[in-house]
Amino acid sequence: MTETPLTRSPADRPPESGRSAFRRPGPGLPAPERPASTGSAPEPPASGLTASGPPPAASPVVPPSVAPPVAPAVPAIAFPQDRTCPYHPPAAYAPLREGRPLARISLFDGRDVWVVTGQGAARELLADPRLSSDRTLPAFPSTTERFAATRNRRVALLGLDDPEHHVQRRMLVPSFTLKRIAALRPGIQETVDRLLDRMARQGPPAELVNDFALPVPSMVICALLGVPYGDHDFFEAQSRRLLRGPDAADIEDARDRLDSYFGSLIEREEKHPGDGLLGELVRDQLREGRVDREELVSLATILLVAGHETTANMISLGAFTLLGHPERLAELRAEPALMPAAVEELLRFLSIADGLLRVAVQDVEIAGTTIREGEGVVFSTSVINRDERAFPEPDTLDWRRPVRHHVAFGFGIHQCLGQNLARAEMEIALRSLFDRFPGLRLAVPADTVPFKPGDTIQGMLELPVTW
Ligand code: HEM
Numbered sequence: 112m113t114e115t116p117l118t119r120s121p122a123d124r125p126p127e128s129g130r131s132a133f134r135r136p137g138p139g140l141p142a143p144e145r146p147a148s149t150g151s152a153p154e155p156p157a158s159g160l161t162a163s164g165p166p167p168a169a170s171p172v173v174p175p176s177v178a179p180p181v182a183p184a185v186p187a188i189a190f191p192q193d194r195t196c197p198y199h200p201p202a203a204y205a206p207l208r209e210g211r212p213l214a215r216i217s218l219f220d221g222r223d224v225w226v227v228t229g230q231g232a233a234r235e236l237l238a239d240p241r242l243s244s245d246r247t248l249p250a251f252p253s254t255t256e257r258f259a260a261t262r263n264r265r266v267a268l269l270g271l272d273d274p275e276h277h278v279q280r281r282m283l284v285p286s287f288t289l290k291r292i293a294a295l296r297p298g299i300q301e302t303v304d305r306l307l308d309r310m311a312r313q314g315p316p317a318e319l320v321n322d323f324a325l326p327v328p329s330m331v332i333c334a335l336l337g338v339p340y341g342d343h344d345f346f347e348a349q350s351r352r353l354l355r356g357p358d359a360a361d362i363e364d365a366r367d368r369l370d371s372y373f374g375s376l377i378e379r380e381e382k383h384p385g386d387g388l389l390g391e392l393v394r395d396q397l398r399e400g401r402v403d404r405e406e407l408v409s410l411a412t413i414l415l416v417a418g419h420e421t422t423a424n425m426i427s428l429g430a431f432t433l434l435g436h437p438e439r440l441a442e443l444r445a446e447p448a449l450m451p452a453a454v455e456e457l458l459r460f461l462s463i464a465d466g467l468l469r470v471a472v473q474d475v476e477i478a479g480t481t482i483r484e485g486e487g488v489v490f491s492t493s494v495i496n497r498d499e500r501a502f503p504e505p506d507t508l509d510w511r512r513p514v515r516h517h518v519a520f521g522f523g524i525h526q527c528l529g530q531n532l533a534r535a536e537m538e539i540a541l542r543s544l545f546d547r548f549p550g551l552r553l554a555v556p557a558d559t560v561p562f563k564p565g566d567t568i569q570g571m572l573e574l575p576v577t578w
Pocket residue numbers: 112113117268269270280413414415417418419421422425463464467468518519520521522524525526527528529530532533
């Protein structure tokens with residue numbers, strides 16, 4: 112996410128073309144004080160969210176300062192590009208993997224910007240306040256024409272730097288702590304079981320994206336926020352337009368519709384505050400003047416959109432990846448306790464939010480290179496999370512590797528607020544799906560399953576399965 116809540120995208124591609132799953136390459140990703148922590152954990156305090164249980168041994172963090180000076184200039188390649196296999200970074204990014212920890216890329220508008228490709232450098236720079244996340248800054252990089260045109264609208268939380276960001280984040284952290292998410296697990300399990308019951312009643316076959324992967328996080332985030340799930344067709348459609356609309360006008364229109372939708376929801380909450388997070392924010396923040404209406408509308412939008420689109424993609428692409436790695440799936444079936452580690456490894460391996468964006472507001476020295484004030488910086492998580500120095504044999508799925516220092520959830524002050532919720536949803540959804548349908552398999556050849564273009568959150572457009 113970051114023209115949209117979580118990610119960015121390019122312009123010159125017909126939307127939703129039914130691309131096959133395996134396209135054959137043709138001829139031809141100071142802050143005042145730390146936020147109130149919700150538990151002791153090795154995770155950097157910036158996020159304020161604790162990891163579940165004792166984390167496995169940490170994967171090595173490659174200290175960027177000792178990284179060799181930047182390799183000779185690799186010609187700037189275009190970014191973003193399409194994957195040729197949905198669970199591997201685009202083949203065209205291979206030169207970026209050689210040019211660690213920094214390289215140059217060229218964007219749709221001809222601008223060359225820095226791309227961060229080393230895991231250590233990524234963590235250092237994402238935690239550096241001299242890199243701004245403010246999309247309205249003139250030099251902020253845009254990876255798509257359509258998002259470049261919408262950058263003048265402020266984005267809550269993700270589009271703010273400290274201290275403003277800190278004020279908003281502190282309002283939300285208590286709702287996403289491990290303890291709060293643990294209390295939600297029985298409800299998530301119930302939602303998952305109800306959807307699997309429906310699949311069993313109506314199938315086989317089933318279309319896993321719309322029958323399961325999307326409804327799970329959509330229902331859960333609605334319950335958490337206090338948004339009526341009955342409106343899901345509306346907000347899911349607007350979220351799709353916000354993330355993958357064909358042009359700026361479409362994105363603006365989707366944004367306007369979501370703004371007015373949340374405007375009326377907030378009015379309703381003011382009259383009859385509910386017990387969801389929206390009701391809480393109206394009662395404790397809006398009424399107390401700590402947040403204004405426009406900010407609250409933007410916050411609600413980012414929570415709803417970031418809260419379902421991302422996890423839906425991880426559940427569908429995760430299921431597709433597991434079906435494509437039967438030996439790993441068998442291992443999981445034999446040892447269900449591996450699921451939390453498997454979810455972490457899938458997050459690293461799939462890196463669905465590929466291309467976090469920042470702009471330097473001061474010169475920054477890193478790995479023998481100076482990122483000049485005003486220069487754009489893109490973090491290609493799919494390349495960073497395949498840094499062989501941090502993740503040996505990075506192109507291999509391995510449930511037993513120490514993997515906690517991936518950047519699939521970002522890092523630093525903007526590290527994903529919903530990561531605990533996403534992990535719980537993925538663990539419960541994937542475990543229950545493969546337990547319930549031991550014979551689950553693709554209903555069509557893998558290379559005909561359509562997946563998303565490279566310019567948005569990665570995932571499957573649809574996933575026909577049978578059992
Ligand atoms: C597997 C699913 C998810 C992935 C891969 C993911 C990924 C990310 C990433 C990479 C960022 C940082 C963006 C940046 O630094 O530019 C982020 C931020 C964020 N995510 Fe997630 N996310 C997921 C699920 C969720 C869920 C379930 C929520 C629930 C509300 C959520 C809410 C947010 C919010 C509010 C931010 C902005 C945080 C801030 O700026 O302080 N995400 N996410």
